[in-house]
Amino acid sequence: MSTIDCKTVQPFLSAYHDGELAAGQAATVANHVESCESCAAELRAFESLGAAFAKAPIPAKPAELWLQIERELPSAPGPVTLSHRFGIWIRESPYGAGLVSMVASILLVLGFGLWYGGDSRGVKEMGGQGAMVMHGSKGHTHDGEMSAEHMDEFVSVMDDYLRQLPRDPEGAERMLQAKYDGEDVDADGAVRLVGYRPIVSGGLPEGYSLASTSVLKMPCCTCVKAVCKRSDGSTLVLFEHDDEETAWFGGRQQSMAMCGDKNCCLVDLDSSIAATWKQGSRSVTAVGVRDQDEVAKLVTWLDKS
Structure with missing residues (x-):
């Protein structure tokens, strides 16, 4: 086949990093990356992101989590919606902060996967x-x-x-x-x-x-x-x-x-x-x-x- 260029290889870098390509496709990407610093740099970005996510602490689920949430939801003198009370808990509770951190990490990884993965x-x-x-x-x-x-x-x-x-x-x-x-x-x-x-x-x-x-x-x-x-x-x-x-x-x-x-x-x-x-x-x-x-x-x- 004709020489593979960066435009052809880049949509496959995410799948290559995740080990999702067939053997022939993976070999083609590997050969190109060895001689292309630009694509090699993008591949290293995937590797760095994966390593960072693997090291990110994921808060353990405490016993009786929902009972804990209910105890910590603030009371109010007047009618307050559940979504409002939950928002306050998210801001003030250590469990809420951990949940937000975990969700943000997951969304970050998914976002990068969609950005780099394209239609590979x-x-x-x-x-x-x-x-x-x-x-x-x-x-x-x-x-x-x-x-x-x-x-x-x-x-x-x-x-x-x-x-x-x-x-x-x-x-x-x-x-x-x-x-x-x-x-x-x-x-x-x-x-x-x-x-x-x-x-x-x-x-x-x-x-x-x-x-x-x-x-x-x-x-x-x-x-x-x-x-x-x-x-x-x-x-x-x-x-x-x-x-x-x-x-x-x-x-x-x-x-x-x-x-x-x-x-x-x-x-x-x-x-x-x-x-x-x-x-x-x-x-x-x-x-x-x-x-x-x-x-x-x-x-x-x-x-x-």
Whole structure:
């Protein structure tokens, strides 16, 4: 891929510091930081912030905390609202001061994460010989993320799908539809099932036509899959999704690149590539893409549609 610059790497620094990048992405960031003092300085800022937060004292919860709060809430000769009395307690009580300090620390860390993190987790993989898919979020753990067991199974299914797609696209689609309860839909049907209109409902670039759209109940999410045909009859598939998984493609080689005006995660699929990028509040993963230029063409068109 082309040389990675600071503009491409910086949105990934927060996720890199937290150990949330795939191995290929992490290696790309590490190689750039070694030779770039500016990005290295930003990374050190994350490390300093994390160290400071780790050392910050968090007040222990005293026994019978709420009884203590009630005893310390000041009385007044006239009617006083609970919010007013609580505000006085916050200012005057040592417990209140500790609570404010703890909350302020948490908000500070969250603020820095949003400032530096940007849309780094929105970067996804695209690949395959021509499929577009769109999906909404559904997880399997208490916090909405896929369990390791479901992820391994999903990666295996996607690997079978990607191997079959170039030689038998119809068979590949039937397999995926059967595995994940696929339901063919139009734009209005997608809205009913996932809450938004598929991005391809606004049309496709010249040389592409929409063959079908369907909703799949995948382990990572409920998603809309759009199967597209090039003018030569080959297939491209797009997935639009709310989840931010970056491990759809297992241990395949990944890299970051600018496609149009967006950061993209590109995955080597042997005879084609996959690409994932942030599109508004969701992400798009394309499989069956021929090269980075085709990714840029799709990104630019869909951004305007």
